[in-house]
Amino acid sequence: MTDVTIEEMPLPASLDGPEGAAFAEMVAVRNEIEAAAVGNYDLAETPAVILAQNSNPYEPLRLFVARGDGRIVGRSLHELQSGDDLRSAWVTAEVLPEFRRRGIGTQLFERALEIAVADGRSIVQSFAMHSMMGGDRIDSPTGFGSVPRDDPGARFLAAKGFELAQVDRMSRLPLxxxxxxxxxxxxxxxxxxxxxxxxxxxxxxxxxxxxxxxxxxxxxxxxxxxxxxxxxxxxxxxxxxxxxxxxxxxxxxxxxxxxxxxxxxxxxxxxxxxxxxxxxxxxxxxxxxxxxxxxxxxxxxxxxxxxxxxxPSVYTWNAEENRHMLDVNEAIGFVPVGYEGSWKRSLA
Ligand SMILES: CC(C)(COP(=O)(O)OP(=O)(O)OC[C@H]1O[C@@H](n2cnc3c(N)ncnc32)[C@H](O)[C@@H]1OP(=O)(O)O)[C@@H](O)C(=O)NCCC(=O)NCCS
CATH class of the missing domain: 3.40.630.30 (Gcn5-related N-acetyltransferase (GNAT))
Known part of the structure; x- marks a missing residue:
């Protein structure tokens, strides 16, 4: 196990100053991890966009970062949703490719999970952008879509007792x-x-x-x-x-x-x-x-x-079973370029 520290990162009031710089470093790490899964930087976001999204008072979120080798090497999120009856929470962990398989993902994930347990949640959910690798598949329980059994996100979540709950298609329309x-x-x-x-x-x-x-x-x-x-x-x-x-x-x-x-x-x-x-x-x-x-x-x-x-293009996400919406998108010219899985585990 690599020597890393897991710290909560408070959302900065603005992107100026040292707290803003740390937030921007975290966003750069987020973008690297996503690009490793997707194969390009099309989904990369600016710190201003991520700060605006993370500051949603209706979906409160807590953010943790793993620091090692003098830099941020991974992050995790613990998210609630409005209208939530306090039954479930969303938890994710992400680690830079060169720091994987050393237990950092597990440390990050457990830090965010602790909050769900302390809050008395009975269900915890997670999502992962899955790679387009071939091989054995895990089928969605909806009957539509699947994810590669052997990609890092699927292996990690399955090892933590999660089951696939839904598959979303990411589509791209060339302009x-x-x-x-x-x-x-x-x-x-x-x-x-x-x-x-x-x-x-x-x-x-x-x-x-x-x-x-x-x-x-x-x-x-x-x-x-x-x-x-x-x-x-x-x-x-x-x-x-x-x-x-x-x-x-x-x-x-x-x-x-x-x-x-x-x-x-x-x-x-x-x-x-x-x-x-x-x-x-x-x-x-x-x-x-x-x-x-x-x-x-x-x-x-x-x-x-x-x-x-x-x-150059437009991206969109739809549930793989959402045939009416997919029919419209396919008629417009959107083509599938990736799959995102939602995963669920009971904490009871
Ligand atoms: C999934 C992810 C967070 C794992 O990070 P990590 O630091 O490598 O995780 P850990 O070292 O704690 O791995 C824990 C266990 O997950 C499983 N696992 C993780 N990556 C795996 C891989 N590439 N192949 C096989 N098993 C894997 C293994 O059981 C592993 O335990 P082991 O190394 O003792 O066999 C990392 O690959 C990542 O950031 N992926 C992109 C984001 C993502 O999909 N996150 C998961 C959903 S939130």
Whole structure:
């Protein structure tokens, strides 16, 4: 076992000063570990983005780093979710490739697990970006998707008593996309904006975000409904503003009720060599089957082309069993490039 110390890293108030520098070092380590799994740096993030994401008051998080050889060599996270009934927590550990198989991952993981145990959680969950290696597979309990049994994340989590709960597909769309924007079906209109949610739409977006936590396939994961109100949307917009990225939202308005019933989000860095990401996409149940998913996605890609041209690609994540969403994405031109597994273990 390598001589490392595991320390909690408090979130810095800003990225200036020594605490900000330590946070930036942690983010560089995060990016290296992710690139080792994915095979490139497309998913690398800036410290500003990670700080904004980690500072979510609705999903409190504790961060630990392993230091050895005078540098950060790994990190772990302990995360709660809003609306959580205190039954489960998410825990992850990551170690730089050159420091693996020396027990550092186990030390980090156990530090974050201790909190779940002390909090009286009965379920702990984890996720891993799995490699595209061949060989024997572990099948998802949903019946859709699998992960390599022998990649480091799968071996580590299986050794710690976790079972696979769901598989998400990571897909990439090369740009420019030639997809035409279809006409809106009768009774619906498009609404689009860049940046913060318009004041009059805060309630609609809160309702759509809340349904994102219940109306998407969740596999065997333990996932509690999130609670969203206008203030939570404002908080999200404030943190997004601090990231220094460009957010684009396209929604479908149901004309009769003047309410938004579908939405999708794209985000890009200002650096045009970086890819864009398609975050949430949702069509409310009662409005499905009218091709609103394709409408908002295609219209948002057009908004990307108009308001932030020049990016090489778009990435998105979908549950492997989410056939309707995958049909839309495949028709647009997204192709699978990786798989992420959600894992679960009982602490009882
Ligand atoms: C998974 C990860 C954290 C393991 O870190 P690590 O420091 O190598 O972990 P440890 O040395 O404590 O390994 C603990 C056990 O996990 C298993 N394991 C970990 N990596 C393995 C590998 N490449 N092949 C086989 N077994 C492996 C083994 O049982 C190992 O015990 P052993 O070395 O005594 O056989 C590291 O590979 C990593 O950062 N991967 C990318 C992120 C990730 O997938 N994290 C896991 C989900 S949160």
């Amino acid at each position: 420019p996309s030639g997809r035409e924007v279809p006409d809106a079906p009768p009774g619906y209109e498009l609404e689009q904006w860049v940046g913060a949610t318009p004041e009059r739409r805060l309630g609609d977006i809160a309702a759509l975000q809340q349904r994102m936590s219940t109306d998407v396939p969740l596999g065997e994961t333990d996932h509690q409904p999130e609670l969203w109100d206008e203030e939570r949307v404002r908080d999200l917009d404030r943190r997004r503003l601090s990231e220094g990225r460009h957010w684009m939202i396209t929604a479908a308005r149901h004309v009769a009720s003047d309410s938004l019933v579908a939405f999708t989000e794209l985000v890009t860095a200002h650096d045009t060599s970086r890819p864009a990401f398609n975050n949430s996409t949702l069509v409310l149940h009662e409005h499905r089957g009218r091709r609103l998913g394709m409408l908002v996605k295609a219209a948002n890609l057009r908004l990307l082309k108009e308001s932030a041209p020049g990016h």
